Amino acid sequence: MSGTSPALVAAREADAAAASAVKGSQAAGELAQARERYAELVARHQRRAARIAYHYLRDSAEADEAAQDAFVKAYQHLASFREELPFDVWFTRILINGCLDRIKSRTRRERWLLPMSGARTGGAADGAADERAMTDRVASGGLSPEQALLGRERRRQIATALAKLPERQRSVFVLSHVEGRTSREVSALTGLNESTVRVHLFRAIRKLRGLLASDSVAAAGELKGKRRVTS
């Protein structure tokens, strides 16, 4: 959970070079060139940004908007970026703050709106997209229908368990396990102490272990019940 790979070091050096080039172009008023160089940074960090935003917001449309906003904001405030800090850490912090703001405003909005039947509209749309994706995969011969169904069920269980974690534990877990960040990096990203990050991570793992174990027991029970009914 500590140490930085040589590939990551090289990527960070490339980021720093691109960021300083964009800053230089912005200062010189060569805005088209600045945008062109910034597109390199966007392409390099886009997928990671989309993943993080998706795990925070659990809605692909909102995650898309949050990632876009973060890139635009980072471009606007690139003058305040210090090269001694890795660009990805600085950018991820902007993204996480944006996601947290969105979660807050969503919570406020949902407090005043009538609850919709079932999941949110975005969630429903994502569900439909999942169905389509699964149909495509099955049709293309990548997975058997059973495998696809099991995989989907496992994803659903993990997502549900992750959603049950407190916000900080979830953030730390996602950044550590999904993004492969070290405790020190997670500490820089979240503004938490490194030892606090470890404690949150430890608690998140224990809680997930418990939740997923109870889920699998429940799923096994359901399966047994279904078999009994069909026989």
Added chain:
Amino acid sequence: MSDREFARLWTTGEGHPHLDACAACRARYAAFQNWLVGIGETLRDEADEAFPADRLALQQAQIARRLETLERPARVIAFPKAARAVISGNSHVRRWVTVAAAASLIAGFGLGQVVPLRTVIRQQNALAPEPFTAPAAAIRAEGLTPAPTSPRSDEDLLSDDFASPRVRNLSALDDMTPHARDYNVRAK
């Protein structure tokens, strides 16, 4: 070793002497690590499915468009001048209207203090016609009631004294008008 211990070891990245000695716990720890790696992979796959390559390309194009829009200054649509003058707080017209209203209020107040308005009103009341009050109405009603008339004969009613007009201007018209008394004379 418990799951709790595995989680602690995994989080801190430390080793444990028991793991080197016990093959069963080593295997369990390996399974625990696989489980954690599997969760990470599953979560990554889920997010990547929500954002396929074409969606990311679209997102990149949208970011580029938004950055381009940032650099263009916003267009300001000119608002009609007259309307702006009325709305604007710094308008000269508005200021003059306010000053005039305040001046007339002060002047009115001062005039009210100088002129003895009560005496003027009292004088006016004295000149004004008597108001319609109940005793006056009673007096008028008395004047309107017909006076008791002495019984007159029909001959008296047809006499010249009674029938001749009392208004001088109407006498010419009266002369041209046939009268009942004329018929009476003829008949006699």
